[in-house]
Structures are given as structure tokens and as C-alpha cells.
Amino acid sequence: MPRIKRTQRIYDWFERRLQLEGPIKDAALHPVPRETASWWYVFGSGAFTLFLFQVVTGILLAILYVPSAGEAWNSLNMLNHQIPLGWYIRALHGWGSNFMVAIVFIHMTQVFLFGAYKYPRELTWIFGVFLLIATLGMAFTGQVLRFDQDAYWGLGIGISMVSRVPLIGGGLVHLLLGGPIMAGATMARFFDLHVFVIPGLLFGFAGLHIWMVLKLGINEWPMPGRIVRRSTYVEEYNRLAHEDGIAFIPGAFWKDLAFSAAMVAAVALCAWLFGPSGPGGPPDPAIIQTNPKPDFPFLWIFSILAYLPPALETPVILVAPVLAILGLLAVPLVAGEGEKSWRRRPVAVLAVAFIAVGWGEFTQLGTTTPWSPHMDAWSSDPIPVRYLRTATPLVREGANVFQEKQCRNCHAIGGLGGQRGPALDDVATRMTRDQLRFKVVTGGGNMPAFGKNLSAPEIQALVAFLSTLHPANERPAYTPSRPYLTNSPPQAPHPSGSGNSF
């Protein structure tokens, strides 16, 4: 048919000049071991799909987003509220980012557990580590571009960490900020990083990463007892790929395609259901009524920083990331040979489990931040009525002092209030009046000393209130020797005396 002939001629015209058919056929049809056509092997291509998705949605956002400290917040609100479906494009980009970070970590875990970093794929893993760092860099710089209060103070946390570098810390902060404060120049450089520098690196690293996957072949399914040796591996792999292999397309690739489509669909659905995140309050440094928190990829760091003792803070902030990255880079160099199967690598499995549990726990803590005072608890969380039903005027005054002096910001009562310090619902069962007074006056162990800020009557009232905080059927703590000191007859407090009734 002439029609087909003409199409063929046009094709030939281009192929004559481009000469792409050979390499593409090579890549598409190269044989891979049969069992690599597995759903476990789809995460790498999934991550790359999401990266491309982010590039596209990012370009769409940049049509209207204004990368300027003075305008960014307004332009985000305009996208959310004035541009038809602007909110949806923002949501796609935000959820695409969440998914990409998650998939990159899942891919890395899978590759680690399947021993895919071993000879001859060491460099593939190393570029993968660079890709991980670049992905997290995108997540962080992206959070800054969502230029609201969280972004502003989140970056503040970042520069506070950088400022701890000895000697050059101050200069590095200036470089990051592009000046002395977080302002116009800062925004411009984070836009530069997020849109040009890091995506460029990602394209470069991802290109090399995928090139090596094509050249070295997809990691075969790890079999317990099939040991990797430098001298024999390539030959063994080629035998697997050629004698029991299938063509990469369509044999293995259809699963990648299906997974990518499913993931983009999931992103689209999440974006539709949950919408974009933020922007929160305007990035006005004069508004200090704010409760900054980083996005989920960094929550665990935020949590760890709450628990480090002051003396360890700087060393951990500066040394731990370096060690972690070096450790990841060293994995294939240290364990380049040997057993691939997770069934024979208990240490690897335990390490993954340990990191996953730790990560999950710290992230969960980061969402609840039990270490932060609840800034409004003192004025918004009431003392449960049942605690005051039988209260004397002095005890009532004590309850007042307790609220008024912001004790509630750190101490919960009746399940409401901060969790910085212990809940005080039954504090009287474990502390005597003297101990209560001492604790309030001198503080200690992350409790501020209130001695200077409370008058003697206030302290007396407060202690009177605190010592009623015990269950009705449980007697409060008391000092057996105290009555003798004050020369009055010994009298153990009766359980039903002043206690509140739960």
C-alpha cells in the first residue's frame, strides 16, 4: 500500500539521520533473568516516573508562581483561590513530592535487601545515594518555596544547624541566605536550587544510574546460597539472562508501566481528596504566634533535635549526617561480594528493621511534639470540675495560680494540656507537700524554677491545690516524720479526706 510505503519512507528519512533505532532496540530487547519480571522491581522506574511528573507539574506551577519573598505567598494564595484548578496543580506537585520521597526510600530498601548493590553494581548504588540526597534536597527547597510561616522558620532551623559549623559557620549562613537575614535574596537562591541546580543534578545522576542498569543488567532474583564472586559473577549472570532470560520489553517492563500508571493515579487521587498543603500564615517574621514544623521527610530530624542533650547537639548535627552518608556510600565497597539473599543476611534485615522502626517512631513523635509546651493550654483548657467540687477557697486559688502561671502549658490535667512535664492528675500520690513546694520553687530536670515568679501565698495555694490531686481511694504521699517535727500528734491523711473523686 502506498500509504504504508510513505510512512516507511518518512521513518527512514529520520532514522537515516538520527540512527536511534539500534540503541533503542538494544535497550528494549536486552535479555533479563526471568524472575526479575517481578512486582518487587518496579520502584526504581516508579521513582523516575514521579520525577518526570514533578518536572511537569513544577513547570505548570512556575507559570504563575512568583519566586520573590515579597510575592511568593500571595501568588500561592492566588493559585489556591483564584486560578481555576490552581489548587489542584499545587496539590499534584505536593503529593507527587511525598510519593517520590516515599518511593525512593522503598526502592532503596528493596535494592539493599536484594543485595543489588554488590559487584558489579557498586557504582549504581553510589549514584543512587546521590539521587537520594538530591531528592531530599528537592523536598527541602520545595518546602522553602511554599513560602509561609512553616517555610520561613523551618529554614531558620536549617540555618541554625549550619551556623554550628566551627569557624566558617557564619559565612556559610550568609551564603545560604544570600545576606544577613532570610529575605528576598534567600528566596531567589532557593528557587535557583529547586528549579535549576538540583533538578540538573537529578537528571545527570538518574541518567548515569539508568545507563548502568541497562549496561550491567537488572539484578537477578537473589537465591540463598548463590554467592557473588568477582571472578565468576558476570559469566553466571549472563548465563541466567541468556539461557533462562526474557526480553526486557515487554517481559519485565509491563509491570513497571502498570505500576507507574497506578502511582500517578494515586497521586492524582490524593491531590483531589486532600488538596494542597498550605500556604499557612504569611512569612512575616514579626508574627511570632507560630508553631513551625517541617514536612514529613524531615519530621524525624526535628524530633531527634528535641531529645539530644545540649552538649551532644552540635557534634551530632555536624557529624551524624556525614557519617550516615559515608556509611551508605561504603555499603557496596565493604560488602561487594557474598550472599545476596535477605534470608542469609540477618544483620542487613535487622538494620533495615531498626532504621524503619526508629524512623517511624521519631516521625510519629514529630507529629505530636510532646516536648513542646502547649502555648494556649493555660487559657483554653479548663480544670475539670470534679477536681474542684470539694475544694476549699485556698485550693481554688491554687487552681487559679496553676492556670495563670502557665503550668498547664507543660502539664496535662484531665487529659488536656502540654506533655512537656508529667501529667499531674495524681501527683499528690507520689510527692508530699514539701516535695511539691521544693519542685515548684527550684524546678530542675526541664522544669523551670518558679521561686522568683511566685509570691509566698501563691506558692501556698498552688501546693494546696497540687496536694489534692490524687484519686479518692488512694491516700496522698506524706512524710511520716513530719508530725513529730511540728510537735503535733501523728495523723496519717485519710484516703477519703481531701481527694478528688474519680
Place this chain on the structure above:
Amino acid sequence: MTENDPSQPQTSAIPTPGLSAPAVGAQDPRLVSRRWLFFQAALAINALVGVGLAIPVIRYLLAPWRKDSSYKSWVSLGRIEAFPTGETRLAVFKNPFTRPMDGITDNVACYVRHVASDQFQVFAVNCAHLGCPVRWFPQSQLFMCPCHGGVYYADGSRASGPPERGLFTYDWKIVSGELQIFAGQTPTLSNSAKLVNISIGEGESPCRG
């Protein structure tokens, strides 16, 4: 590959220069050395141009890396009557170092504590732990940080939590009835805290950026 494709008989007919050139060169040592000489000379010229251009580029990139003092100057917080004796008030000023695209981000907040008639303390709002804005509670006379629970007393000294020192302070002076502070950059451990301050662990020392 494409040779096997009958529809494209000529595909590999054009020799690719990249493949044939080294073969010719290898046969002629004289030519090779001359070509290599030119090649190396061209490389050297490129390196020279590169280095020449790198100097201004690097200087451009490093421009923000300046002495702290070059960013700072005296800023007025207004009449001292605005700060009642014995109280701590939030004050807002425009950062003395600004750029046209700063928008609202060149606002800076600080706490002014009027200790006695001509005695002031001016604190940065930034927590000494990781820079989050601390909040002042006049009832309990405490600054509390929302991020990791750092707490400071009214004089700025550390009360509890992860900070390793007290609040950062600004140098201040009174000029014809106005309170002025020496400000201009976000205080961090590297610019506002000399190591001495960290070891003392109290907020009393003024920041001498």
C-alpha cells in the same frame, strides 16, 4: 542492528568520523604529535579562559560572605516611653540591610525588657536552640519556644529545654529619648555567641557581633 534491516540498505554507509579518525592518526606519528600539540594548546586556552572567568563568578557567588559588622547598624525602636518599666514588650523594626524584593520579610521582631529607669535588655526572638520564635508569658515571666520546648527566664537566661545558652541579646543605647539597638542579621550561634557565652550558659552577655 540496523544493518540487518532490509529497508535501510544505506544506514551504515556513511563512515562516522569519530570511528575513523584515530585509525588515520595512528598511522602517522608526525601528524599525531602536531595534532596533539594543537589539541593541548586549545585545551590550555580553554583552561585559561575558564580560570579567568571563574574568578569573577566565584566572587559574585561569595559576595554575601561578609563580616557581620558590615551588615549591622544602629536602628531605632522608638521612644523609650513605649516600653514601661518592669515590663517586656515585643518590638518590630525594619532590618537595616534590605533589598527591594524583600517584601514583609525584612521585618524583625525583638523583645525589649525595661529593667529599671535607664536599664534595658533587648532579646532576639530567635531561640538559641534552633532559631524558632520564642513567646513571652508575662504571668509566669517565662519565654517559651514552640519548637522543642526551650524555656528562658525574664532576664533571658536559660531555664530549661535543649538550648545550651540564654537568649541572644542586642547591644542598645539611648539617643535623645529613643531606644536604639545594633542589629542587622539573624542571630545564630555562629555570629551572636562567642564560645565564652556558651560555656557561661546565661543570657546576660550582650551580643557583640
